[in-house]
Amino acid sequence: MNIDLWPLYKQMYKSRLFEEAVIKLWDEGLISGEMHLGTGEEAIMAGIVDHLIDGDALALDHRGTSPMIMRGVDPILLLKEFIGSPDGLCGGMGGHMHLFSKEKLIASSGIVGASGPAAAGFALTAQYLKNGNIAVAFFGDGAMNQGMLMESMNLSVAWNLPVIFVCKDNDMAITTVSSKVTGGNLKERARSFGLNDYSVDGNDVEEVWEAAGKAIQKSRKGNGPSYIHATCFHFEGHFLGDPLLRVARQPVKEMKQMAGPLMKSTSKIAGASVIKRAVSLGSIVSILGKTVKNELFSRKDPLTLARSKLEKDKKRLQELEDEVKNEIIKTVSACVEQA
């Protein structure tokens, strides 16, 4: 298999611009509720979705925008759904956490871990119909501790189902550092279920693409389910308005609200020992510190990496980016005019 980085970068760029438009619309109040973005996950999505063929299924979590875009769901329908329009993808009924496309066999869920059993079921149909199709489940590191996901891994191995389990690991479950509430090693855990396992840098679309190609080929040929462990970073935290990011970005404003009650409560007479209280405060500071550090220094952008490899053909790159920009501008104006 020879990799062509151009279409992969195009997908990633399109997804990024779409989601950046979403941030703006959310800020303006046109999108309601919790909006979970996939900015930072684009290399994982592009590297996997590129291998899918007609009839393959996707089971998504609450961060489904990017794979929907890359699988070819009409971005206008998608954005209209986000603003709750009656002619959106799901008629304004589902919203951005509950996205579905029957035509493309894509189902999302806001219940953590639910993509595992869902993908197993799609794969069961494919296996039964012997159509060579596969199913992919996307989920985060937090979901790896959810019973139903582990059960679906076991079931998929026991029945040799064509499932690709993709763990997008950013080591954060909302405000909890995942590794602090997770026993053992996730890759070993997957291996112990009997899954074929692959480990990749989720910022590197070429690495993801190659691993996904091998895993998907195996599944198509009836050689069982796989687990792909891909590290990544979420630019917008858990969701837009993420409380940790708010503190990291506007410490003075946000800490003002938090600090008063926190200090008052911590200094109450009854409670844990002074040392235990200090440990608690220390762990809060360390979580905030991790967020600030990521925000300022550690952020790796999968688009920057992919783009740097295409820069030698500046003209083609410019044309590609202009084309995508125009498409996103058209998408947004088609939706905003209506809103």
Added chain:
Amino acid sequence: MRNMTFAQAIEDSLAYAMEKDSRVIILGEDVHMLRVNLFSRFGKERVRSTPISESAFLGAAVSAAMSGLRPVAEIMMVDFIAVAVDALINHAAKVDGFTNGKWQVPLVVRAACGGGYGDGGQHEQCLWGWLAHIPGLSVVVPSNPGDAGGLMLAAIKENGPVIFCEHKLLADYWLDYLGSGGRDTVSFSVPEQGQRGAVPDTWEAVPLGRAKILRDGSDITIVSVGVGVHRSLEAAVLLDNNNIRSTVIDLRSIAPLDAECICKSVAQTKRLLVVDEDYEQFGLSGEIAARVLENQITIKYGRVCTKTTIPYSRKLEDETLPSTEKIVNTALLLMKD
């Protein structure tokens, strides 16, 4: 009297209980941040952040309660309880019965519930009627800060499992966390009387299963819980303008249900209107009608509930959830002979 928000009242009452009783611990996802004040004061042994493993930590909370602790387990949103409901239905609710009353499960499950902020049908349900269906589970739904703190204390003191449902429009931090995310470009219909109010200087338990009559009127009895209580009170004012005098009852607990209070009132008014943000079918509204009929009271009956999956679109959501307008219209229908 002190003045507090709904969320502060729950936290203050919990802190009071934790101060008095070292067996009270908190466990749930992200509680080190969501309950940061309690976490910093009582430490990580008593405020324990869990993995996203609801069936594990809720199941563990049941047996921790059986062996001497008094856990307050947090399910971030009541919708997610579906993942772990075995711990409640088949275990927490059954131990007392199976042991012929010899062994109890003093467990509190705290769950955010309710809609009105555009989060979609998998994140805005109430589900209290579904939980109250199970014998052995108590379910409370406070509508204001005073009751929220008092019911939390009662729930912790109770020797059986209690589900404590806190509506996201009332608990302001939920609305910030899940609804607005710090932006000021969205607005929500928050009942002010429910979101902030007077609470006692020292917490006292509000007994489970005792409803509160909030206003007295001779024409119609409106029964509700949570945010529905405030919509009902607004409707009652509008009905006054039509010369219709309504009684409004805040149930506060769904299980146990204060059927006596309802029956006494409808025996006078002969008209019953149930306002329930939970689903209409097979739930609280039907149960209340059955209790009244069992008491051989003949009434005219109506209900304003959620009938379908809650839509994501704010406009469609507004049309789906109980509203003051729907309550008034249904009451007017009941007043026709």
